[in-house]
Amino acid sequence: MSSKRTGIISAMSAAILFGASTPMAKMLLVDVSPWLLAGLFYFGSGLGLTVVRFVRGSKGDELVRRDWPWMLGAVAAGGIAGPVLLMWGLAGTSASATSLLLNAEGVFTALLAWYVFRENFDLRIALGMVAIVVGAVVLSWSGGIDVQSPWPVFAILAACLCWGIDNNLTRKVSLSDPFQIAAIKGLVAGATNVCLAMIVGTAIPSAGTLALSGIVGFLGYGISLVLFVMALRELGTARAGAYFSTAPFVGAIIAVPLLGDPLTPALVLAGGLMAIGVWLHMSERHAHAHEHQPLEHSHVHAHADGHHGHEHDHSPDGPHIHKHLHEATRHTHPHYPDEHHRHNH
Template sequence: MIRSKFRKFTSGTSAASAPLLLAVLSAALFGAATPASKLLLNGFTPNQLAGVLYLGAALGSLPWAFRGSVQMPWRLDSANRRLLLGSVVFGGVLGPVLVLFGLKAASAASISLWLNLELVATAMLGAVLFRDFMGWRGWAAAGVATLATGILAWGGGAAGIRAAVLVALACACWGLDNQLTSLIDGLAPADATLWKGLAAGAMNLGIGLSLSAWAAGPVMTALALAIGASCYGASIILYITSAQRLGATRSQVIFSTAPFFGVLLAVVVLGEKLSLVQSGSGVLFVSALILLAKEKHQHAHKHEAMEHEHRHSHDDGHHGHRHPGGRPEAEHFHRHGHEQRSHAHPHWPDLHHRHEHD
């Protein structure tokens, strides 16, 4: 039923605008998670809420995960199982709990603005730990985002500083999660969301119940599951769907507006007041995101012969393998091989571009 409504929506919208609308909807849903979680913290401890939200994310990914055959994580090789485990621990367990503890100490608008650090943290961790290229624009963006974080924390006093540190740590966890997830070979995005939601949700819920008694009623629990399903589960799937049509770069630029949707909803729904300090920090964060979006990287590089399994299309210049009956136009998922080749083109550090730089 959900898939049929989704197909009806996309078929009833022009081919040019449908992926753009999906990307904006994905960002809006993801941004809404912060002010919604602020309200839910009245009935849950941070660990309990993180657990229920991520179990909801698993529910939200089910329609897409079961569209094909679900890949089982225990069938991955040991290297990919370790990557998935790291993604679960850092992205599904630690990151959400740190943000929720931060939400107890600061406004939803400030937390939403600080979440812009995730994109910067992803780029910096990639450069430091994963051999990614980061030019002067990337480092300048990191500096501007750090300045914005400091100004916003200073404006909130001791509680603001504590909340800023918690959110910065959460963004570092999510940045590491992004890097680890990008390296996972053999697990479709919807399946990764499903298994991460189940594992991380169960872990955080178990920790939360061991520390505090359950106090939330059935209505509050159902609401938390629904928010997790839409803001974390469906949002990620919508982002992946839009990226398949818009391209990863344009989709990421649109998705990076998610924190600002959170600020808007915090003001409109929660009635929070937007201060001059928050507004100034927001301008700095926008400047940092623009710098990151303008980062370019192109040079001659070599691809070694390899075989792996991931979602791909045949219009990206890297997938020339044959299919019985002709190449499919849509993105698809299967095991395939690559021949050794050398070429030059603009690229980002994805599965095919993890090479050394001088």
């Protein structure tokens, strides 16, 4: 399976799992406050992934010293600052306005990837991103925005910027163990949200509700984030983020049979726009002569991918991990802004 196909499947699977958590969250909100529920989702993901890491054992691709500045930056932005800013913003805006404003995360993620981290894009990719974001806006538009003060709006937009920074910094460590990355982010974000909810006097729900919240968080936030990290390493930040931005549509579709929500013209239009955007990304073909500079690093790899032809004392059959050297080379083949194709254009 090509790295692009692997990345697309990972990103879309992440979107499906995260999108499916939305109608489940609506059911749980009957008994749990939004702030506490966000914390339970995150903490359930972090705790569940920690157990998974213990059971599966070390694969040798854990974070190393040079990864930690990027990882700590991602955790601080997305796991601490983002949730705090969002909750502050939620206190002064309606749910419909918040849903609309949260679409800014995909925009900030792409803009940072393109203009700050210098990730390659062309008109086709930009149009695909626009179609997906416009589809998300159509889906969340309620005909008006009820805002009493501009500061909550700025807080929500700042939260989206924090998550955009988080996504781009996480891409820098995406060759490391995705279970470790997602577990750390889940535990930090979970602890942050739960503590804040307790500070404002939120009531603790029943044990059954706590357990269900943890399970939904493990799948919809934890496993989803693991898959998203895998997509980052194969597709780059903006492309992975674009596929993941279809999650609200997935949640809306699931809510039709699960919660009895109507199949509205807005839902159909949003689905059509997102389908166009996804098609523009999936049908991209980017190929030109490019040069790889010498690079030594360690990550899980297989020799069949065309970029890992180094010699071994023995011939491994499948994916394996060790420190290896990429010699300088120049060649032409279809590629994407993955971790081995960060060259300038």
